[in-house]
Amino acid sequence: MATSTVIYDAPARAGVNIHQFYSLDIKGNPAATLADIYEFEGAHGIGEPTKYTIRFTHPRHDLSRGEFLNRIGTLVIQPPPRDRWSQPEDARRVQGVVTGFALKDTHRDQSLYEIVLESRLALLRQAPKCRFFLDMTVREIIEQILREHAFNKIFAGFEFALHRTYRKRSFVMQWGEDDLAFITRLCRRSGIWFVCEAGERCERVRFGDDYAHYRRDPERLTVAYRPRSGLESSGLESVSALQMTARTLPETYTVRTFSTEAQLSEPIEAISPIREDRTTYGDAYTWGTPNQSQDEANEEAQLRREAALAEQIEYRGECDMLDLTAGSILKLSNRALPDAKHGLLVVRMVCRASRKQAYHVTFDAIPSDRQYRLPLKTETWPKIHGVITGTIASSGGWKDPYLDGQGEYIVHLHLDRDTRMPGLRSCPMRLAKPFAGPNQTGFHFGLVEGTVVGVSFLWGCVDLPFISHVLHTAQHTDPIISGVPWGTRNTLRTRSNNTLEMDDRDGREHIKLATEHGKTQLNLGHTVDRDQKPRGEGFELRTDNRGHVRAGGGILISADRQEKARGEQTDMRSATDQFQLTQAHAQGLAEAAAVAKAEIADLRAENAWLKDELAGLKKSVIALSAPAGIGLATPDRVMVSAGKDVSVATSSRFNVNAIRHVAIAAGDVLSLFANRMGIRLFAARGKVRIQAQSDAMELVARQNMQLSSAAGTLTANAANGVVLSGGGTAYVKVQGDNVEIGGAGRLILKIVEIQKEGPGALSLPLPKFDQSNVTNDERFILSDDVTGRPMKSKPYKIQLADGRIVEGVTSAKGETSLTPNDIAQGIKLMLSKNNNGARANG
Numbered sequence: 099m100a101t102s103t104v105i106y107d108a109p110a111r112a113g114v115n116i117h118q119f120y121s122l123d124i125k126g127n128p129a130a131t132l133a134d135i136y137e138f139e140g141a142h143g144i145g146e147p148t149k150y151t152i153r154f155t156h157p158r159h160d161l162s163r164g165e166f167l168n169r170i171g172t173l174v175i176q177p178p179p180r181d182r183w184s185q186p187e188d189a190r191r192v193q194g195v196v197t198g199f200a201l202k203d204t205h206r207d208q209s210l211y212e213i214v215l216e217s218r219l220a221l222l223r224q225a226p227k228c229r230f231f232l233d234m235t236v237r238e239i240i241e242q243i244l245r246e247h248a249f250n251k252i253f254a255g256f257e258f259a260l261h262r263t264y265r266k267r268s269f270v271m272q273w274g275e276d277d278l279a280f281i282t283r284l285c286r287r288s289g290i291w292f293v294c295e296a297g298e299r300c301e302r303v304r305f306g307d308d309y310a311h312y313r314r315d316p317e318r319l320t321v322a323y324r325p326r327s328g329l330e331s332s333g334l335e336s337v338s339a340l341q342m343t344a345r346t347l348p349e350t351y352t353v354r355t356f357s358t359e360a361q362l363s364e365p366i367e368a369i370s371p372i373r374e375d376r377t378t379y380g381d382a383y384t385w386g387t388p389n390q391s392q393d394e395a396n397e398e399a400q401l402r403r404e405a406a407l408a409e410q411i412e413y414r415g416e417c418d419m420l421d422l423t424a425g426s427i428l429k430l431s432n433r434a435l436p437d438a439k440h441g442l443l444v445v446r447m448v449c450r451a452s453r454k455q456a457y458h459v460t461f462d463a464i465p466s467d468r469q470y471r472l473p474l475k476t477e478t479w480p481k482i483h484g485v486i487t488g489t490i491a492s493s494g495g496w497k498d499p500y501l502d503g504q505g506e507y508i509v510h511l512h513l514d515r516d517t518r519m520p521g522l523r524s525c526p527m528r529l530a531k532p533f534a535g536p537n538q539t540g541f542h543f544g545l546v547e548g549t550v551v552g553v554s555f556l557w558g559c560v561d562l563p564f565i566s567h568v569l570h571t572a573q574h575t576d577p578i579i580s581g582v583p584w585g586t587r588n589t590l591r592t593r594s595n596n597t598l599e600m601d602d603r604d605g606r607e608h609i610k611l612a613t614e615h616g617k618t619q620l621n622l623g624h625t626v627d628r629d630q631k632p633r634g635e636g637f638e639l640r641t642d643n644r645g646h647v648r649a650g651g652g653i654l655i656s657a658d659r660q661e662k663a664r665g666e667q668t669d670m671r672s673a674t675d676q677f678q679l680t681q682a683h684a685q686g687l688a689e690a691a692a693v694a695k696a697e698i699a700d701l702r703a704e705n706a707w708l709k710d711e712l713a714g715l716k717k718s719v720i721a722l723s724a725p726a727g728i729g730l731a732t733p734d735r736v737m738v739s740a741g742k743d744v745s746v747a748t749s750s751r752f753n754v755n756a757i758r759h760v761a762i763a764a765g766d767v768l769s770l771f772a773n774r775m776g777i778r779l780f781a782a783r784g785k786v787r788i789q790a791q792s793d794a795m796e797l798v799a800r801q802n803m804q805l806s807s808a809a810g811t812l813t814a815n816a817a818n819g820v821v822l823s824g825g826g827t828a829y830v831k832v833q834g835d836n837v838e839i840g841g842a843g844r845l846i847l848k849i850v851e852i853q854k855e856g857p858g859a860l861s862l863p864l865p866k867f868d869q870s871n872v873t874n875d876e877r878f879i880l881s882d883d884v885t886g887r888p889m890k891s892k893p894y895k896i897q898l899a900d901g902r903i904v905e906g907v908t909s910a911k912g913e914t915s916l917t918p919n920d921i922a923q924g925i926k927l928m929l930s931k932n933n934n935g936a937r938a939n940g
Contacts, residue, residue: 137452493521499544616643697769888912
């Protein structure tokens with residue numbers, strides 16, 4: 099089916115090829131009123147300032163640059179009336195600032211001058227900077243810059259008419275660009291365009307990002323297409339020439355990047371295709387875009403596609419339309435364009451006029467049904483492939499590293515001249531490290547305020563800074579400087595002098611790990627003091643504070659040599675050999691003691707413990723071993739406590755010396771056995787007391803037994819009598835008040851005299867024992883863990899150290915049946931669910 103095209107007639111207005119009136123108005127320069135414009139050429143495009151080069155003659159030969167440069171100026175174009183009876187149309191005005199002035203020629207009656215009138219935006223070229231913006235949208239950044247350049251609706255104004263929503267960006271860098279180039283780059287990468295227009299009082303910059311923001315004026319911007327035909331002129335505005343060019347585009351636009359700030363472990367990728375267009379081919383793939391989320395990547399791919407589509411079809415034409423400006427939609431009333439059915443969007447125009455030539459326009463345009471995007475021109479975007487310097491910053495007075503929840507720092511970049519709040523001098527920056535990984539893998543050395551750092555940029559992108567390294571300065575020097583011995587050392591030192599130091603000199607190799615708190619140090623190898631005098635060799639672990647050694651799987655402390663660290667860590671053969679030797683000796687003594695009916699040690703249990711627990715640190719034990727002896731010394735107490743046996747075995751002497759007392763107590767039996775040379779008890783002073791306070795006492799000797807007193811009396815006293823016997827039938831019995839002498843043999847008295855006197859009496863005191871049976875009535879109580887009150891009549895189950903289970907019910911006072919001996923061995927309280935919160939108290 100053929101489509102019909104509606105043809106509109108062009109407005110019946112006088113053509114601009116009739117003589118025009120041009121004038122120049124320079125604010126604050128009365129001489130400009132005498133300027134007679136000779137010719138001008140103007141350029142007006144989307145994404146660029148307007149620029150008009152104007153030549154004029156003037157009767158004065160001495161016009162100065164001060165009368166023109168940096169002054170607000172206006173080129174006034176006054177169209178003629180339609181006819182002699184019509185009122186003239188409103189004048190067209192091109193507003194701006196004079197940025198160039200030149201004297202081109204001089205004659206006797208006049209001089210020829212040239213000025214350049216540009217939009218105030220052109221002045222932004224005079225302000226190249228290195229600066230950055232934090233947590234701002236593109237619109238906010240552009241607004242700030244324009245206000246800094248007096249776009250205040252007096253000298254110039256601006257207007258934003260944006261359809262899309264723009265996110266805040268944590269960091270946006272302006273790197274060596276003038277303000278105009280920077281604003282233009284922001285617009286290119288964000289899909290925003292701008293045009294410079296005339297306003298009521300001053301020029302205006304209008305920003306847009308959608309079809310709706312194109313300038314539409316069907317009455318003035320709908321004209322006929324009339325090619326040139328010699329000298330014919332209809333006197334109406336028209337398009338006199340029109341060309342079209344098109345090119346093949348990629349079918350899809352792909353962006354891919356990786357962001358350390360995204361909650362993703364994989365790169366971010368987005369694809370935006372051109373649909374239903376057979377003139378496309380291929381995939382335009384871009385890596386390393388500064389996107390931090392999938393949504394941003396999707397927008398980036400879409401903007402790249404739209405920017406490419408805006409350049410796919412281009413029209414170039416010529417006309418004499420006075421009102422044609424960049425950003426306007428031009429329609430042809432008598433011609434349909436296959437690729438621009440809704441008209442043409444003029445993206446740039448150049449106009450010319452002179453005393454010899456009427457107003458003439460050449461223009462570039464695209465189909466108006468396409469979203470216009472400024473050409474990306476990514477090759478012009480600045481890159482930073484080196485580093486810039488900065489200083490770690492904080493919110494002020496922060497002595498420790500000033501980090502955020504991601505471990506990032508704030509850096510005061512040295513290029514920054516803007517006034518900022520403390521702690522907000524940059525976006526948070528990550529510190530590149532030689533080791534990192536998932537689950538907080540890595541290492542960290544905190545950077546404090548004032549530390550000088552080098553800042554690099556991911557993929558060279560000026561908006562993706564990170565801390566690449568740290569620098570020493572002449573003020574804050576390196577911890578290692580030239581000279582002996584410092585120049586040979588390797589050191590890691592923190593701000594509080596926590597130090598890891600290593601020295602590689604032959605014969606003086608050492609490692610030192612130290613902190614100033616308590617002067618705690620671990621010294622390995624060759625150890626010296628601060629004056630480099632040797633302190634020793636080997637290793638030293640020291641502190642002025644408390645020290646603790648704890649190992650849940652057991653500890654071996656050995657002085658046995660293990661050459662060149664060859665062998666198992668738990669190798670304790672020297673210790674086990676010594677244990678086996680002394681155990682063999684102890685076994686021989688035990689056998690002799692058993693023959694003598696003496697108490698013997700439980701050597702079987704000891705041997706099992708040595709084999710099953712101590713050897714190889716099979717259990718949580720401490721093993722001490724030294725081939726040349728172990729010494730313990732303290733001016734205070736030494737305490738040995740064991741829940742089971744304490745065994746001491748020696749292949750030679752066992753000596754115990756005490757300046758004051760030696761006290762040995764046994765709950766059951768105290769047994770002393772000497773296998774060969776007897777037992778000797780001596781008291782240089784004081785009594786020797788031997789008592790069996792609740793049972794009999796036996797003193798037995800295989801051979802002679804001697805009882806004597808060197809300077810006193812030998813007294814034998816017994817409550818139930820004393821009996822003396824000599825190995826036969828003879829005896830002497832003293833019991834009560836009687837003395838009985840008997841025997842089957844003779845009574846021989848070899849004395850000088852026997853005297854018989856009256857009855858006599860001698861009463862000797864008998865010893866009294868204060869305690870004959872020691873009992874312990876201590877009981878352990880089951881109490882509530884919250885209230886602390888005893889839990890009466892509560893069932894309990896307790897496992898003793900030997901595995902036995904004790905069950906019962908607490909008394910009215912919460913007492914259990916456990917004895918102190920049971921507790922000393924160790925217990926485990928097992929509670930049922932309804933006994934939560936119970937605890938055992940002694």
